[in-house]
Amino acid sequence: MAKLLEIDKVRAGYDAINVLWDISLTAEEGKLTCILGPNGGGKTTLMRAIMGLIPLRQGAIRFGGKDISNVPTWNLVADGLTMIPEGRMIFRDMTVEDNLLIGGFTRRCRANARANLEMAYSTFPRLKERRHQLASSLSGGEAQMLAMGRGLMEEPKLILVDEPSLGLSPLLTDEVMAILEQLKAQGRTIILVEQNTHKALKIADHVYLVRGGKVVLSERKEDVDMDRLHDLYFARDV
Numbered sequence: 001m002a003k004l005l006e007i008d009k010v011r012a013g014y015d016a017i018n019v020l021w022d023i024s025l026t027a028e029e030g031k032l033t034c035i036l037g038p039n040g041g042g043k044t045t046l047m048r049a050i051m052g053l054i055p056l057r058q059g060a061i062r063f064g065g066k067d068i069s070n071v072p073t074w075n076l077v078a079d080g081l082t083m084i085p086e087g088r089m090i091f092r093d094m095t096v097e098d099n100l101l102i103g104g105f106t107r108r109c110r111a112n113a114r115a116n117l118e119m120a121y122s123t124f125p126r127l128k129e130r131r132h133q134l135a136s137s138l139s140g141g142e143a144q145m146l147a148m149g150r151g152l153m154e155e156p157k158l159i160l161v162d163e164p165s166l167g168l169s170p171l172l173t174d175e176v177m178a179i180l181e182q183l184k185a186q187g188r189t190i191i192l193v194e195q196n197t198h199k200a201l202k203i204a205d206h207v208y209l210v211r212g213g214k215v216v217l218s219e220r221k222e223d224v225d226m227d228r229l230h231d232l233y234f235a236r237d238v
């Protein structure tokens with residue numbers, strides 16, 4: 001399997017604080033790579049670094065073999081990377097459909113906007129029913145679906161999904177996980193950041209555990225020993 005994304009000893013952070021300490025990981029094409037880890041471990045920071053939202057202080061990121069270290073975010077989106085951010089970040093005062101259409105803003109996707117809209121609606125039928133409603137009227141689960149649908153409008157090769165289950169009921173979380181599984185079955189490459197370890201493990205192919213800004217475990221899903229994962233997750237000092 002080809003490596004679609006390669007992160008090589010990346011260091012990044014905010015002002016005087018360094019958060020990521022020489023993180024290396026890869027995401028294989030067509031697979032779901034899951035990044036687990038406790039609060040504050042640096043998962044969202046890693047997503048931001050991949051998307052060019054914060055600069056790399058050291059190391060490199062390659063996407064499809066091309067060095068994308070410190071490439072501006074808009075160029076990365078045009079190249080096929082998309083992030084479905086934690087907290088969804090939908091435009092609450094716009095309709096569901098306008099939120100989706102905003103997702104397909106690159107020149108490459110604009111011509112396919114109608115077809116992509118239908119694809120988003122077929123993946124998320126509930127969004128079609130609510131297409132003329134303001135996004136502010138959506139439930140948490142629907143808002144997550146809207147954020148995911150907006151991401152799909154970019155025709156992404158790689159989808160970064162940051163904590164999609166945040167604030168959702170167990171039932172809706174299962175629904176979101178089923179949709180991620182469906183996207184994987186369509187051949188998409190996904191990086192999923194999750195705190196819901198058990199649910200994420202069910203759909204993952206490869207698992208990384210990140211804490212203290214470092215990778216402390218990297219294993220194929222079949223090889224994960226839950227006791228060891230638990231110990232590393234809650235270890236006092238790593």
Ligand code: ATP
Binds near residue numbers: 014017041043044195
């Ligand atoms: P969570 O699950 O809580 O989102 P996380 O693993 O995604 O955790 P990050 O959000 O990446 O962790 O945070 C890692 C560290 O970086 C934390 O100590 C956090 O306080 C700090 N941090 C995050 N965002 C900023 C920022 N904008 N400015 C300064 N520090 C930040």
